[in-house]
Amino acid sequence: VLCIGLTLVIVNLLLALYAKGAFQNLILRDLRRELQLSLPEPDGAMIKRLSSLEVELQHLKESIKLALKQQEHVNSTVQRATDIQKAVKSKSSEPRKHTARVKLFPHSGLFKQWGDDLSETQQRKAQDLFQEFGYNVYLSNQLPLNRTLPDTRDPRCLQKTYSSQLPSLSVILIFVNEALSVIERAITSIINRTPSPLLKEIILVDDFSSNGELKVYLDEKIKVYNQKYPGLLKIIRHTERKGLAQARNTGWEAATADVVAILDAHIEVTIGWAEPILARIQEDRTVIVSPVFEKIHFDTFKLERYGVAVDGFNWQLWCRYDTVPQDWIDLHDVTAPIKSPSIMGILAANRLFLGEIGSLDGGMLVYGGENVELSLRVWQCGGKIEILPCSRIAHLERHHKPYALDLTPALKRNALRVAEVWMDEYKHMVYLAWNIPLQNSGIDYGDISSRMALREKLKCKTFDWYLKNVYPLLTPIRSIVGYGTMKNSLDKNVCLDMGPVPGNTPIMYNCHAFSPQQVYYLLTGELYMGPLIAEANADDRCLTDPGSGEEPSLEPCSKAVKKGLHIYWDFKPGTDQKKATGYET
């Protein structure tokens, strides 16, 4: 759920970089040439130079004009596409009596599917709230707190019966700068849809929000809830920002019930969500479970049902969904728990067991990676992780995360921390995937001695065991002998780049060292390009020479091998640049 948002942010960032970079590059390169030309020289030559400078300047002027024109063309194409879309839309809908209102923010994500009837004042207000929170707070403030959600469970879940002696439940909601109405809707859904004898408490953990309404107003709301349900709600406020892992730990420490469910505050639980969780943990105290997420759209707040999947991650330790395992399908029981390599973040566990295995690693900063750390620890140290298809939680997917513009430094650092504690001889794969040098990375992943001691104390299994028994989809590569970016030896500002996506034609482009420019050189001669994949069911892209004197292309490596394409490259470190191929790693 979380990774999708981040991927979008990164894609946006790259697009912006590409657009801006191309233009700057054009100008900068020409300017550089100008500077060289204007060095003092003997008189006759000087005049010659000056006239050539004039020509160059004329050139530069035209280049800029051309670039501006191209930009204009791109803009107008985009505009035309939007206009056509609008025309198609208005044709297909009923003829309107009134002309549509002026859209003040036609390019805002908020108004793509929503907000046609808003006045200009309302549009401004909605847009401001959207910028601040990353979802449609204007709409949230109008929707009933106890709104009904469709029951998305498989009908066979409804036939399940549960013991009348289920364990008690503490629900923990963590947040930073969440909209008050969103938190209230989460609380309301939990109260209305959890059997009240089982719901012991709801613990709110505020990781140092700066949003004013979350102080006095929220306290008042909690008072009102507690008048109706004495002692049900508690709130703990951090006095400094501590990050996701520590906020979860704070909630866990305050909890007192048999089972803890640690959730985001931008969720609504759906009917019957708690019973499967409590029953499964009662059956086996060492299992950490996750419900299935449904998506609440950030703009319309409509619910979309997601199919069942398991939670996995890539070699950057960034989360993603994987397909369900065959042995679960073979069971032919859609209500059965599904073994999962990882969790997304939201989880439920036996409260004491979660403590015994070390709760969450408080050394994880900000956000990201703490879920993989917990997952490896649970599996390697004697627990299990399962997805429960009959327990479903609707999760509001943000359009943007307003509190952290660039999560990359935290993600990298946290990933290295996981690698160093849990991944043994496979940790190099994380360094490779992030394009970080194996030695002297310059990244401080904090003190790991207490986590190493924990691993020792719990007598945990190796990462090799985990790969073979839990997550065989990840396939480590041992034969990578060099990685980084590939610079043109004639102009070191220009790098080999994957080129436009979709597409398979690599290009030379301004060096930025983001993942489209990563290359991996294998002992066997292949050159992988782009983000490292290294998975059983997916292929890395091999830099391929079509053999016809044409430009190189990128092909899935196994396909290239099958077709007998040329994918093996010579690389001679330290050779004379003039004799070398023009590339260096």
Ligand SMILES: *[C@@H]1O[C@H](CO)[C@@H](O)[C@H](O)[C@H]1NC(C)=O
């Ligand atoms: C929501 O609460 C209001 C006011 O208490 C009540 O009238 C309404 O029936 C409730 N709606 C649902 C769907 O429970």
Ligand SMILES: [Mn+2]
């Ligand atoms: Mn979330």
